[in-house]
Amino acid sequence: MESPAPCDRNTVVGEDDRLDLELHRGVSERDRAAFDELYRRYVRQAYGVALRVTSQDLIAQEVVQDAFLALWRAPEAFDPARGGFRSFFLSLVHHRAVDAVRREERLRRRTERAANLEPATGEDPAEDVVEDAYLRVRRKEVRAALGTLPQAQRQVLEMAYFGGMTQVRIAEQLGIPIGTVKTRTLAAMRKLRVTLQEE
Amino acid sequence: MAEDHERIEELLAGYALLSLEGEDAAEADRLLSEHVPGCARCRRTLADFQALSGDLALATAPADPPETMLPRIHRAMDEVPLEGHRPRRGALIAVAASAVALVAMGGLSLVMGNRLNDAQTRAGTALEIISAMRSSGSQAVPIAPEGDTPQESALIEVSAPQVRRLYIASENCPEPGPGHAYQLWLGSGGEWMPVGPMFRPEDGVVLLEVPVDVSRFDAIWISEEVEGTPVSEPSTEWHSWSGELS
Numbered sequence: 001m002e003s004p005a006p007c008d009r010n011t012v013v014g015e016d017d018r019l020d021l022e023l024h025r026g027v028s029e030r031d032r033a034a035f036d037e038l039y040r041r042y043v044r045q046a047y048g049v050a051l052r053v054t055s056q057d058l059i060a061q062e063v064v065q066d067a068f069l070a071l072w073r074a075p076e077a078f079d080p081a082r083g084g085f086r087s088f089f090l091s092l093v094h095h096r097a098v099d100a101v102r103r104e105e106r107l108r109r110r111t112e113r114a115a116n117l118e119p120a121t122g123e124d125p126a127e128d129v130v131e132d133a134y135l136r137v138r139r140k141e142v143r144a145a146l147g148t149l150p151q152a153q154r155q156v157l158e159m160a161y162f163g164g165m166t167q168v169r170i171a172e173q174l175g176i177p178i179g180t181v182k183t184r185t186l187a188a189m190r191k192l193r194v195t196l197q198e199e
Numbered sequence: 200m201a202e203d204h205e206r207i208e209e210l211l212a213g214y215a216l217l218s219l220e221g222e223d224a225a226e227a228d229r230l231l232s233e234h235v236p237g238c239a240r241c242r243r244t245l246a247d248f249q250a251l252s253g254d255l256a257l258a259t260a261p262a263d264p265p266e267t268m269l270p271r272i273h274r275a276m277d278e279v280p281l282e283g284h285r286p287r288r289g290a291l292i293a294v295a296a297s298a299v300a301l302v303a304m305g306g307l308s309l310v311m312g313n314r315l316n317d318a319q320t321r322a323g324t325a326l327e328i329i330s331a332m333r334s335s336g337s338q339a340v341p342i343a344p345e346g347d348t349p350q351e352s353a354l355i356e357v358s359a360p361q362v363r364r365l366y367i368a369s370e371n372c373p374e375p376g377p378g379h380a381y382q383l384w385l386g387s388g389g390e391w392m393p394v395g396p397m398f399r400p401e402d403g404v405v406l407l408e409v410p411v412d413v414s415r416f417d418a419i420w421i422s423e424e425v426e427g428t429p430v431s432e433p434s435t436e437w438h439s440w441s442g443e444l445s
Contacts, residue, residue, distance in 0.1 A: 013215050026394040043269075049259045064264060072272075141372040160218040167218045185212050190208075192255075193251060197247075
């Protein structure tokens, strides 16, 4: 599938960011329909990243459930002045997933898996069938941006983010100095930052 | 200096990815308390890196949760009244999650249940403390009054391995003097690091959640300071409490 034209992309993303804000405002006013719509929009992505990080169905379910309940209980935790709702919520899910993994002390068992991550830039045709357009657009951009990273940078980034590994453990795993891990991580984040802001 | 910001941005990148530990995590905590709030460049970098952290989730394939998840969430929403009642267990996790969100998105290194002025949050933090105390290897350390500080005002510190948080609680903490507030410090080898913004008790209640790996520190101190004045070491002039972390 070809990438959408820039004007289509901006329209889609802009409208959906605004819809997120409206729905979040509804949640703040205890509107359950707004909550259910936010759930519908983000649950599949939230569950996907929770599964990827935890590798455990039940833990991933608990992570996602807790994240949505946190949104309902304390919607004020999201401050629109600090960024978009999507990033806020998915970051919350990721944060809780990493916490869960470390609590469960399963990091060591997952090390091998982290070193053999499924290709993040691969296409899954089934995704497009049921996914909202705005997530599909941004997903393509994020995956394309990851694909531009040098392999060494992308490796440390994925081990940290999807593997839930600390920089110390990444250095041990790869047999490289921790300073190299830090340098590669920062270089990767800077490149992604520039690439995605240009989108 | 450019060199300083290179080092700081390395730490902010690791912080946004939740991949710091040891001295790097301590240094990031210190920067988030002391440097980042006053540095526009670092605030922008942190915000961008944290937004990236959210966007990276999109690189994973979405997955269908069980159909029972939304009904379960609805039940949990129904179980906990919005106000006036003690939350059940389901709410505690949610409250903790909101605290994590504040830390993750705001760059804060301290979440103050008493400042949030929310009954559920306070109850949630209190029950998180109980939950931490049940964890294997947990420790509860009294933080004893120093000098003329009222003896009945002892605080307690609770932490547990893997939780990577410590909690501080008191039910009868005296009000600091006019224009004063309390500062939390963590110490290692005689060096003290202020953690988070200053705080005040609310009706004598202190409930703090500090997202920090307590194993990096050997001592804890809470001191009364002049609010708004930068401090480099704990003051012993007014109320203060201290304890050792094993």
